[in-house]
Amino acid sequence: MGPIDKPLPTLQNIHRDEADKIIQAIIEDGACIIKSFASVGAVERVNADTHPYLEVDKPWKGDLFPPETRRCTRLIARSATAREWLVDPLVTKLLSIFVDKTTHNYYGETRHTYTSNAILNTGLTMRIGPGGKAQRLHRDDKNFHMEHPDQTKTGYKIGTDVELSFLVPGIATTPENGATLVIPGSHLWDSERIPKVEEAGYGIMDVGDCFVMLGGFYHAGGHNLTKDQYRPVHDLSFIRGYLRQEENAYLSFTKEEVLSWPFEVKMRMGYTVSSPNLGFVDFIQPYKYLAGDYDPNQPGDLDSSQELNKAA
Ligand SMILES: [Fe+2]
Incomplete structure (x- = not known):
């Protein structure tokens, strides 16, 4: 229960075979948990592919992530399984709805229609160790200087966001080991609304699940309160292909x-x-x-x- 005795908000959990429901959940909440996105074996392969790099990384010094964080960049080259996720038909389908951009123009009197396909923005693994503090709530698309209109009354207009991210945990995530803090519906907020921790719930996942969110969705990596659980998250985020x-x-x-x-x-x-x-x-x-x-x-x-x- 939350601090004012109402249930913490949660994300919808939807099986990967129900793409239309996943799309609807992203429209409604800005994010959802895709059940059975990957097999347990596939997640274990990506864990193994990234483990050597995580082991040699040194503590993070900045404030983007806690010092207990270890990183494996260049995931696409280092993991064949991650490359399969990159072109997974469900990923492609969701990108076509939320990130790919099609516009038309006139060149002289001829109408042309073009589609810019989404490209990978980050492909990396972040592992938060015991004692790692929570991140502050944030929108990932701050990097792209996005200005969000208030859509709380109108509902979500597809095309508002330029980013969609897929996060696959390497172990089951719990509030104790730092499951991501999430605020369902926060993709509808304008740029002035301040996110409050009291409004957040947890994105609790099993191995094989995937957390998908829009760039304008407020979230934060949680506090790892355990003594012995290392929580890797394999991250593939995508942006509009023309952001280059x-x-x-x-x-x-x-x-x-x-x-x-x-x-x-x-x-x-x-x-x-x-x-x-x-x-x-x-x-x-x-x-x-x-x-x-x-x-x-x-x-x-x-x-x-x-x-x-x-x-x-
Ligand atoms: Fe983030």
């Missing part, structure tokens, strides 16, 4: 060319992180990554404030 540069700066230039440029040129070409958090490599600023001044097995720590677009 028209000319691909990252493939167009050699490392030597980029390193020869003044900092301001590197910044304008996209080799610094867009505040907050966009464009990192292993949580390292891309221009520092190119300089090679880091250990590839030791992800960095983005400047936790990033409130000035300056060298971190």
Whole structure:
């Protein structure tokens, strides 16, 4: 029960075979738990694929995650099973509804219609160890500077969000081991409404379940109160495919060319992180990554404030 003696809010739990109900739950609540998204064996394979990288990572120093967090970036290259999830037909279906964008335009008098397909935004594993404190409630799409209208009276207009995330826990999640705090319906809130912990419930999941949420959904990784449970979460988040540069700066230039440029040129070409958090490599600023001044097995720590677009 909640602090004012009413039940904590919960997410709808829907089997992966019922795609239409999942879509409806996301429209209503902004998120839902997909039951039997993956087999237990598949989750165990991704756990095993990421375990060596999690073991060598060092404590997080910033305030995005507690220091008990360990990270495995580059999940798509490191796990064949994660690559299967990336193109899972249910994932593709949900992306086509909530993230892919189709518009038309006139080029002269000819009408053209184009669809920009969703692309992966982050594919990584985060493991929260015993004692890890809860995150603050947040919307992941803050990184894209989204401004949300109040839709509490009108209902959700599909297309409002540019991001959809799929989180697959490596172990069963409970309030004790840090199940994600969730506020069903918070995707409808405008940008000024302050999320309160008292409004949140828990996203409790079995192994094989998947938590899917819109970018505008308020959530937070929970407090791991256990002494011995390490809670990995495999994260695939997707964004609109057009959230990138028209000319691909990252493939167009050699490392030597980029390193020869003044900092301001590197910044304008996209080799610094867009505040907050966009464009990192292993949580390292891309221009520092190119300089090679880091250990590839030791992800960095983005400047936790990033409130000035300056060298971190
Ligand atoms: Fe988040």
